[in-house]
Amino acid sequence: MVKNRKIILKNRPVGQVEKANFDLVEEDLREPDIGEILVKSSLISVDPYMRNRMNSFKSYVAPYEVGQVIEGDATGTVMQSNSEQFGVGDIVHGSWGWQEYATVQENSLTKINVELAPESAYLGVLGxxxxxxxxxxxxxxxxxxxxxxxxxxxxxxxxxxxxxxxxxxxxxxxxxxxxxxxxxxxxxxxxxxxxxxxxxxxxxxxxxxxxxxxxxxxxxxxxxxxxxxxxxxxxxxxxxxxxxxxxxxxxxxxxxxxxxxxxxxxxxxxxxxxxxxxDYRKKFNEAISRLADWLNSGQLTNQVNIIQGFEQVPDAFLGLFEGENIGKQLVKI
Ligand SMILES: NC(=O)c1ccc[n+]([C@@H]2O[C@H](COP(=O)([O-])OP(=O)(O)OC[C@H]3O[C@@H](n4cnc5c(N)ncnc54)[C@H](OP(=O)(O)O)[C@@H]3O)[C@@H](O)[C@H]2O)c1
Missing domain, CATH: 3.40.50.720 (NAD(P)-binding Rossmann-like Domain)
Incomplete structure (x- = not known):
């Protein structure tokens, strides 16, 4: 059986975040229940706000629990579907975070159209x-x-x-x-x-x-x-x-x-x-269509910095604080 690998918060950083604050763990993959989908990650986003969620106090979003997978944006492919809304092979966006596979609720995913813009754009310019x-x-x-x-x-x-x-x-x-x-x-x-x-x-x-x-x-x-x-x-x-x-x-x-x-x-x-x-959630669709127009007309560039390999996710995250990225930092799985 295929195993899932995920990166969890091992302990809370005090001051500077370090690799020792994370752990890579394996688990059995769970079959999708009714209304659930099994997704295989293709691009994982690392973001500065995640550092704040590693603290114990709540800001605008709840902190990560110690032992919890680091949640965040990702794109991937549907491998198994127990939902009428998604079929095998669909490319989707969700917030299952730093893991190679995830079994998720259908209402937590959106389909993305890679003919309109590259998959990476949905985590950057259009994300x-x-x-x-x-x-x-x-x-x-x-x-x-x-x-x-x-x-x-x-x-x-x-x-x-x-x-x-x-x-x-x-x-x-x-x-x-x-x-x-x-x-x-x-x-x-x-x-x-x-x-x-x-x-x-x-x-x-x-x-x-x-x-x-x-x-x-x-x-x-x-x-x-x-x-x-x-x-x-x-x-x-x-x-x-x-x-x-x-x-x-x-x-x-x-x-x-x-x-x-x-x-x-x-x-x-x-x-x-x-x-x-x-705060602007209600206007997201209108903004995405404007951003997409600018992207397609060449007025906006989809600048991404892609690192290869799931094990590199913590390093890619730490690199944000060292200025290692130009444009959106992503990890390709
Ligand atoms: N308000 C919101 O809703 C919202 C949403 C998303 C992001 N944000 C915030 O927007 C900012 C940018 O986020 P992003 O996702 O686009 O990340 P990003 O800018 O792609 O990456 C972080 C960049 O910050 C710079 N940096 C790191 N440490 C620094 C320091 N000590 N002093 C000065 N610059 C430093 C680095 O570039 P250099 O080489 O230039 O140092 C690094 O490349 C973050 O502060 C993030 O928390 C806010």
Missing amino acids: LTGLTAYFGLLEIGQPVEGDTVVISGAAGSTGSIAGQIARIKGCRVIGITGSDQKTEFLEKELEFDAAINYKAWPNVRKPLMKVCPGGVDVYFDNVGGDISDSVFYLINDHARIILCGQISQYNQGRISTGPRLHSLLLIHRARMQGFIVY
Whole structure:
């Protein structure tokens, strides 16, 4: 009988997440009951928010239990079906997480059409990170043509899509990212107006002032910490700050307190707003069809970083905190 392999949370990380926090375990595969489907994974997503679910306290979603498989987005093929909605061979998307096979409820899956877009796009541009970029930028950032939009974590999955949408909207787009290879990618491949390697500067305020002579109208923040402090000094009156993520803080045992910059928000009557992509669930279909149009017309790039092999899933996840990915980080099984 075929065995399933899955990666579970072995113990909760304290500060920096490590490989020792995970375990790879084998189990017998369960036959699908009525209304259930057996799926074989083909692409597994690793995402920064998973680090927060490894803590014991609840945020907007419940923490993982110790011993539990790491849940998250994946795509795969239906191997066995006890559901009228899915047939063997269908390609599906779900959230069964870090496992090679899964027996899941029919209502937890959606079929994907690989003739419309590659399977990987359903975990990136047309998946949760594409939707995060879309709603964060358009609903909270409300960019208008000619605005200067600064994006941190700009070469990652969410950042690279947010920057491309800002460009489609006629904005000047500046990316902040962690290597020269990434700045080159942003400027040459994605046609950002400028990109800054934050690791090459003691702080990014100086290079930012150079490329944002008219200040910053919209800041799409994926990282927080010192990088965001530097951007705050350059915000214009009525700037919009999109609090999408704070990855620089996720592995901190204690939240760093840093300089207090709220007076800058006050002086500039700026608006800083956090959001969770699921807040916009009712508008997902409308957004996906717009993102798909941009993808098919070549205005958006489906940039993915694919690592091969199920055993590599924890390394791919740890790599997010080292900046090893350009675009959406996925693992091919
Ligand atoms: N609000 C929501 O609903 C929502 C939904 C999805 C994601 N998010 C958030 O959006 C952000 C991006 O997520 P993603 O899935 O698109 O991941 P990602 O950007 O593809 O990958 C993470 C990137 O963050 C950068 N990074 C890692 N540690 C850093 C640090 N200490 N300082 C500065 N940059 C650092 C790295 O790039 P560099 O080489 O540039 O350092 C890395 O490639 C995360 O903060 C995530 O939590 C929010």
